[in-house]
Amino acid sequence: MEMAFTVRLLLLLIPSFFVVPISVFSQTDGKVAAGASLSATAGNNSSWLSPSGDFAFGFRQLENKDLFLLSIWYAKIPDRTIVWYANGDSPVAPKGSVVNLTANDGLVLTSPQGQQLWKSETIVGVVAFGVLNDTGNFVLEDDNSESLWETFKNPTHTMLPGQDIEKGGKLSSQQSETNFSKGRFQLRMQNDGNLVLNSINLPTEFANQPYYASGTTGESNSSTAGTKLEFNSSGYMYVLRENGQKFNLKAETVSARSYYLRATLNFDGVFAQYYHPRNSTGNVSWSRVWSLPDNICKMVVESGLGVCGYNSICTLKSERPTCECPSGFSLLDSNDPYGDCKPDFIQGCEEDELSPTKDLYEVQVLTNIDWPTSDYMQFYPYTADGCNESCFSDCLCAVAIFRSETCWKKKLPLSNGRVDIGLNSQAFIKVRKGNSTLQVPQLPRPDDKKRKNQTALIRVGSALLGTSAFVNFILIAIVWLGFLVIYKKKHGKSNQQVLDLNLRSFSYEELEEATNGFKEELGKGAFGVVYKGILQIGSGVQVAVKKLNFVLQDSEKEFKTELNIIGQTHHKNLVRLVGYCDQGQQRLLVYEFLSNGTLASFLFGDTKPSWRQRIDVAFGVATGLLYLHEECSTQIIHCDIKPQNILLDDYYYARIADFGLAKLLMMNQSQTHTAIRGTKGYVAPEWFRNMAITTKVDVYSFGVVLLEVICCRRSVDMETSSDERAILTDWVYDCYLEGVLDAVVDYEVEPLQDKTKLERFVMVAIWCIQEDPSLRPTMRKVVQMLEGVVEVHVPPCPSPYNRTG
Ligand SMILES: *[C@@H]1O[C@H](CO)[C@@H](O)[C@H](O)[C@H]1NC(C)=O
Ligand SMILES: *[C@@H]1O[C@H](CO)[C@@H](O)[C@H](O)[C@H]1NC(C)=O
Ligand SMILES: *[C@@H]1O[C@H](CO)[C@@H](O)[C@H](O)[C@H]1NC(C)=O
Ligand SMILES: *[C@@H]1O[C@H](CO)[C@@H](O)[C@H](O)[C@H]1NC(C)=O
Ligand SMILES: *[C@@H]1O[C@H](CO)[C@@H](O)[C@H](O)[C@H]1NC(C)=O
Ligand SMILES: *[C@@H]1O[C@H](CO)[C@@H](O)[C@H](O)[C@H]1NC(C)=O
Ligand SMILES: *[C@@H]1O[C@H](CO)[C@@H](O)[C@H](O)[C@H]1NC(C)=O
Ligand SMILES: *[C@@H]1O[C@H](CO)[C@@H](O)[C@H](O)[C@H]1NC(C)=O
Ligand SMILES: *[C@@H]1O[C@H](CO)[C@@H](O)[C@H](O)[C@H]1NC(C)=O
Ligand SMILES: *[C@@H]1O[C@H](CO)[C@@H](O)[C@H](O)[C@H]1NC(C)=O
Ligand SMILES: *[C@@H]1O[C@H](CO)[C@@H](O)[C@H](O)[C@H]1NC(C)=O
Ligand SMILES: *[C@@H]1O[C@H](CO)[C@@H](O)[C@H](O)[C@H]1NC(C)=O
Secondary structure (H helix, E strand, O other): OHHHHHHHHHHHHHHHHHHOOHHHOOOOOOEEEOOOEEEOOOOOOOEEEOOOOOEEEEEEEOOOOOEEEEEEEEOOOOOOOEEEEOOOOOOEEEOOOEEEEEOOOEEEEEOOOOOEEEEOOOOOOOOOEEEEOOOOOEEEEOOOOOEEEEHHHOOOOEEOOOEEEEOOOEEEEEOOOOOOOEEEEEEEEOOOOOEEEEEEOOOOOOEOOOOEEOOOOOOOOHHHOEEEEEEOOOOOEEEEEOOOOEEEOOOOOOOOOOEEEEEEEOOOOOEEEEEEEOOOOOOOOOEEEEEEOOOHHHOOOOOOOOOOOOOOEEEEEOOEEEEEOOOOEEEOOOOOOOOOEEEOOOOOHHHHHOOOHHHHEEEEEEEOEEOOOOEEEEEOOOOHHHHHHHHHOOOOOOEEEEEOOEEEEEOOOOOOOEEOOOOOOEEEEEEEOOOOOOOOOOOOOOOHHHHHOHHHHHHHHHHOOOOOHHHHHHHHHHHHHHHHHHHHHHHOOOOOOOOOOOOEEEOHHHHHHHOOOOOOEEEEEOOEEEEEEEEOOOOOEEEEEEEEOOOOOOOHHHHHHHHHHHHOOOOOOEOOEEEEEEEOOEEEEEEEOOOOOEHHHHHHOOOOOOHHHHHHHHHHHHHHHHHHHHHOOOOOOOOOOOHHHEEEOOOOOEEEOOOOHHHHHHOOHHHOOOOOOOOOOOOOHHHHOOOOOOOHHHHHHHHHHHHHHHHOOOOEOOOOOOHHHHEHHHHHHHHHHHOOHHHHOOOOHHHHHOHHHHHHHHHHHHHHOOOOHHHOOOHHHHHHHHHOOOOOOOOOOOOOOOOOO
16 A cells, blocks of 8 residues: 555656756756856756746757757746747757857857857957856857857847847847748838837848837937837837837736736737746746737838738637638648648649639628738729629639729739638639539648548538638638538529638528427527438538527628627637528528537536636636637627526536627617516626626626636525525625635635635636726736736725625
8 A cells, every 4th residue: 555655656756856956956056167168968957047047048859850959948847938049140069069158259159060050249348257147148258258259249030128128139030930940021120219020031131111110210210219129128119219118019918926927029020028927836838917019910012022921811829820721722832831832723824724614613702801912903983783893804813802882803912811800802713613613722730631522522621610711711722612512502503602701601491401490498598499400412411500599680691790700709718600591581500510518507506617618617607708809800788697597518618608689680670579688597787777798797797707717606695595695696706705705615625725726816806896897997907817827806895885795
């Protein structure tokens, strides 16, 4: 027994033993005398540590085990993120390379053959020491501890707190996630005081127009011109002006005391600040504080590439760009998802002469996609049909974009492609007919082969969900295409000409069949009854069909607009809308089917979910709402957040349902009996007070739901609770005041062992249920407070005017 226990204990200890770095054994004062050297060999000591052991300087073995990178990295965290590297013509050094700390030349990196690979810039003076500071700065000092050279003054892609960039200085991105060669993006502090982000046309340094500029040029008054970019030791980043004022890049940051902070120009051109807990015991990684620019997909480079390669389309995903080829195109280099796409067919006037165009091509229509450059002809005023026709019959034309009565004809290669939601454009893409055009574009994903058959495709398409928006979009487009083909065969005509971005239109009969005559009811809500259905696609796809019980008069267009907005939301914590039916008076919505029911049955059922599961649910709902409020193309206020509207997927992740419907219903205001949209117990007071309805109503409801999740009981419980406990919000606040949180979790062990988090969650909930909407935090703040990234202050009484009891 004892033996087994000891072994187990040892096994438990071993992993953390490896995570806790070598620094435990070799605390130094970070000082290395001239004459020292490090060599790039696996297994030997090949780094110097800062006094605290936070940073290491030395050789890092790369994926290709024969290559090393002379660099500085975080030594205490498992992913050992690199913050600086020696970037000569070739930043990587072969195995056996040596770096010497020399008195006259500073750091000198030599290959095993004796060839000099890199050295620190000309040093004026004699180097006595190298010092790796706890700030992450490696400094070469002379005998008087004067700095002769430092990595902070010679940055690569990352800035750390305490570091600044003077006029003329810059950061350079690396080539790709794993290749440290010089990349296409720069952050420059220009001599005119402006801080800019721009791409360059490699191999030259030719800088394209900036895609971000701070505007601190001092044009109106030279005293406001920028002097340098500072990342101060509290984590704030700003351009310091001549007059001492600060232009903050972003107002937020997190505590530099509890977190490692860094600001990195990523290989995809996004400049972002990140944080990572200093004491990371678990499996945590870097999180983003902010990023610039807001949407890099919208950058336009007149004579060059955007973020993505030629013919590719950029989609923003978690504030980072992803690139995908349109269908009919595939990656030129399948290992470089950010690279160019080539057409899977040959197009040209000579080829086209061989047979009539009609037989050669068909047109795919995508909405909200644009390639803003690459056009050679523009028509105005014009019609969509004319635009399509004109491109179709022009052998030079590859794509036509139609928007606001204007038609642009474009030729290959297309550049700066992006998804631009809200643009309301149609792209008519000519692709060659026949078996080749129906092939799946070669998305850079491992399960490619499976997609080659429609059955599998449709299953993936409907299982969808959770993958990149663009992949979904591509999939749906392909699925659609598949449908079109099937329909053509069945009905001898194409039943719909325009492919919506990602929604399918169903006929009422189809859905009647799918639900077996609306037989199995899954639930009833404010908006209608939900039925289970199976679409007869492949081996059947389970869906939830919602029959809306309100009639929209003369608002077919608004209905479509709203649906398009809902259809364009893609988030792991939202239930996906797959399609709709809009036939006569019938309005139905088709959603993905989720297997694990509602949060209500999960929380208030027979077995209490674990504390861990409840925390996950709380985070899920919060991030889903944050997305609806701030991150999707059009802000969506849910208006009816409650456990019945939150579903759980196979992994018990929370997914918000019914978002976007409140607006639909509101369009139909005259038809409804009450203007109050939410559900009793969850609605914010402003609904009753004729105040503006903002996202803060959702914050209120979230607060109530959060308390229910914490306590595993309903917000109003007259039956089983005593009077002072009947209203959950009041009771929890009282318990909080009296410092008896044990009671709110019914003396459950897990949350009590996790008491700081319990207390934090309760405080966040109390902030959310403030009667005064302006006191409630935004969902972004809520997420940060739940995560513990920002401090949660003591909340005031939620309802100061009408406390019951
Ligand atoms: C470590 O370095 C020593 C001498 O520099 C060498 O003899 C030894 O083989 C090295 N060990 C490994 C594992 O590379
Ligand atoms: C290698 O590390 C050990 C401690 O782990 C230290 O005692 C030794 O001096 C180091 N050797 C060199 C050459 O830095
Ligand atoms: C660098 O250091 C190594 C090992 O200390 C030594 O053999 C070599 O001669 C040094 N090279 C230079 C250029 O100083
Ligand atoms: C090294 O870091 C300390 C604080 O950790 C700072 O006071 C000192 O100025 C730094 N030295 C250099 C050369 O950056
Ligand atoms: C990194 O990219 C450069 C430029 O494209 C290329 O020459 C080099 O071989 C790449 N390095 C690695 C390790 O793949
Ligand atoms: C520039 O602004 C400063 C205050 O910020 C003011 O004192 C000064 O007169 C201004 N100069 C001009 C030329 O407007
Ligand atoms: C950093 O900048 C912020 C914002 O200007 C300021 O509040 C803070 O005091 C600064 N911290 C330090 C250490 O200078
Ligand atoms: C990190 O952990 C150490 C020891 O566990 C503790 O002394 C220190 O205060 C912690 N630091 C932070 C910022 O939590
Ligand atoms: C850490 O978490 C990530 C995702 O959150 C997961 O993919 C990975 O397997 C985890 N690693 C460990 C060692 O648990
Ligand atoms: C397309 O069809 C032709 C004739 O039916 C066939 O020879 C060719 O191999 C097919 N191509 C592909 C990629 O399936
Ligand atoms: C399509 O894929 C499914 C499952 O992936 C498989 O069962 C079926 O046989 C495939 N059909 C064809 C025609 O390849
Ligand atoms: C575009 O034009 C072609 C050729 O006339 C036609 O076959 C196709 O249906 C049109 N597509 C749309 C969406 O108008």
